[in-house]
């Protein structure tokens with residue numbers, strides 16, 4: 247019984263690890279883009295375990311690759327021995343990264359990937375000064391929390407790094423809000439120059455940024471912002487780290503990596519979530535001279551293990567064979583266009599934003615930019631009641647987030663869109679009713 251499981255969950259797991267929904271659900275089976283809960287209710291999944299079930303559920307090619315590896319009897323060897331699956335995956339990731347002469351280090355989570363990126367950047371530059379972006383999320387270790395610019399996800403002020411904060415360049419909130427894109431880029435560059443001159447001692451190691459802020463509510467600066475920032479960074483030799491944990495592998499539709507919208511190549515790129523389609527697989531890929539900046543032995547016991555890298559190889563082969571980036575563009579456009587048309591005239595929706603299959607709807611008090619997290623929660627619950635799993639996020643908890651598997655079909659996109667639109671309209675109407 248779910249009720250019993252909920253009580254048991256609460257008795258032994260910490261309360262700071264939240265559960266979705268007033269009545270939390272246990273997902274017990276899945277196929278394609280659909281999951282079934284312990285009560286036998288079926289849902290179309292538009293959140294994919296936080297953008298992690300990137301190909302979908304029970305995909306034969308991935309299941310078989312993992313089963314093949316398990317049947318060899320080798321689940322783990324440690325990185326003290328050659329791991330064929332790991333080398334093959336590293337070759338693919340290095341090639342796809344767009345970074346010349348790249349090296350890859352595998353970890354188990356996005357947090358560890360960013361930790362590794364920060365380690366090599368700080369060693370390479372002999373500096374622990376970092377630039378990070380307001381409203382960002384990079385993970386839950388001390389260093390990753392240290393570069394996280396979101397109070398709701400910062401569980402400690404202890405920080406091994408010296409961090410200075412940039413404006414994100416987003417359209418809706420903050421000092422640069424509502425400027426047109428070119429002016430926002432100019433203002434963000436001015437901000438960077440000022441931060442470097444006033445808040446640092448000069449030799450900064452790197453800037454770490456998400457092309458689209460995930461936990462932050464799918465907000466992003468104008469295309470080209472990273473290139474404008476990088477021009478300034480290059481004047482100082484500062485490295486640029488693109489956190490592609492949510493934006494990677496074609497999810498944005500228009501590009502394979504989020505950074506490519508900016509006409510820039512990062513020195514380091516971190517990845518996680520979707521590449522394992524649920525298996526614990528993450529890592530950092532970067533310029534050889536930077537990634538080699540580890541003056542001691544360093545390894546990860548489970549990072550890049552034979553099972554997770556077997557999954558990773560199957561995921562990337564599937565992704566490329568089926569051109570899922572193009573599918574993300576196609577199905578994402580159905581969702582984005584449909585949502586924009588449906589909310590036109592609804593003054594409780596400030597913005598429908600995002601790219602490809604990474605879309606957010608931000609709810610505000612009518613006619614203002616004041617966040618409305620209560621309305622967001624009602625829409626979120628109404629989606630679930632209608633048979634659609636979505637996500638929630640944003641600095642103020644007022645953004646509905648959609649990050650479905652990249653295998654989403656056009657029919658499923660329309661089906662989910664109809665549920666979303668119903669939920670938004672019915673909750674918005676209830677809001678204005680006396």
Ligand SMILES: Cc1ncc(COP(=O)(O)O)c(C=O)c1O
Pocket residue numbers: 296354355356357358360383384385386456460461489490491492518519528
């Ligand atoms: C952009 C980004 N970076 C890093 C992380 C941390 O990844 P993990 O939870 O695998 O440690 C996340 C997780 O949501 C993320 O969205």
